[in-house]
Amino acid sequence: MNSQNDTSRLPITAHGAEGPKAAGLYDPAHEHESCGVGFLVHLKGQRSHKVIDDGITALEHLEHRGACGCEVNTGDGAGILIQVPHDFFSHVCAQEGIRLPAPDHYGVGLIFAPKNKRAQREAMRLLQNIVEEDGQHLLGWRQVPTDNSSLGATAVAAEPDMFHVFIGRGEHIRNLDAFERRLFVIRRLFHSALDRGDVKQAASFYVPSLSAKTLIYKGMLIASQIREYFPDLSDPRMASALCMFHSRFSTNTFPSWKLAHPYRMISHNGEINTLRGNVNWMRARESLFESDLIPDIQRIM
Structure with a gap:
């Protein structure tokens, strides 16, 4: 038999197509389609710049899982989520004259x-008022x-x-988790004020992250652009024990800066097709919401 046509020795993947054999951490039975998504973590929680650098390198190797339009340098979205890098900040x-605690x-x-x-100035004043009213x-x-x-x-x-x-963090906040909840309330109140049109071009504002634990860098990028686009990420003082990364393939939605991942x-690696139904079900029950941890939860409905 002609060796060029002999495929009998090639394995069969989970989808019935011929492909490579299982080796190391790879098993063709586990193959599936998705956006490019993954994470790195130091198992002992040790922060380093290497975790971020390796995470971006892994993201760059997932560029084939993202997408671009007719312009090869306009992507559907790419980004990373890391721990708040205190030494860097x-x-x-x-x-810049900002003293951090x-x-x-x-x-x-x-x-x-x-x-x-x-x-921008109007939005900054608005957010400052919300923060101060919350005691932060x-x-x-x-x-x-x-x-x-x-x-x-x-x-x-x-x-x-x-x-x-x-x-x-306000002096009355007893621990980090309680502070996280207040930051959640502040973000929601800020977006509610924007939805009311309290500032010019309100629809153009968006808060990808607001946390004492994590920070997001993302945008309407292809994976290979994120390192150059955000010079912060190349600073050796930028350290984290985890890095979640994502390269987006936009199928049923238009690409945009705010829809880039991570959230x-x-x-996630696809569309949440029940989103509108989920939102409507939750809105129908907002009047019933109450929480011991967020006593003012009705303010953010």
């Missing part, structure tokens, strides 16, 4: 904002350095300005 914030005693938010400076302390703002030189025209046209906001709690 204490250094860069000191340069100890870890776990402040939260960091990533804010997407329109280019309109007046709208707004410590300052930092514009996130970005380099869009590798981005396509479509991504640049929709590109937001990005800011880090630093919120200090605040998850990254």
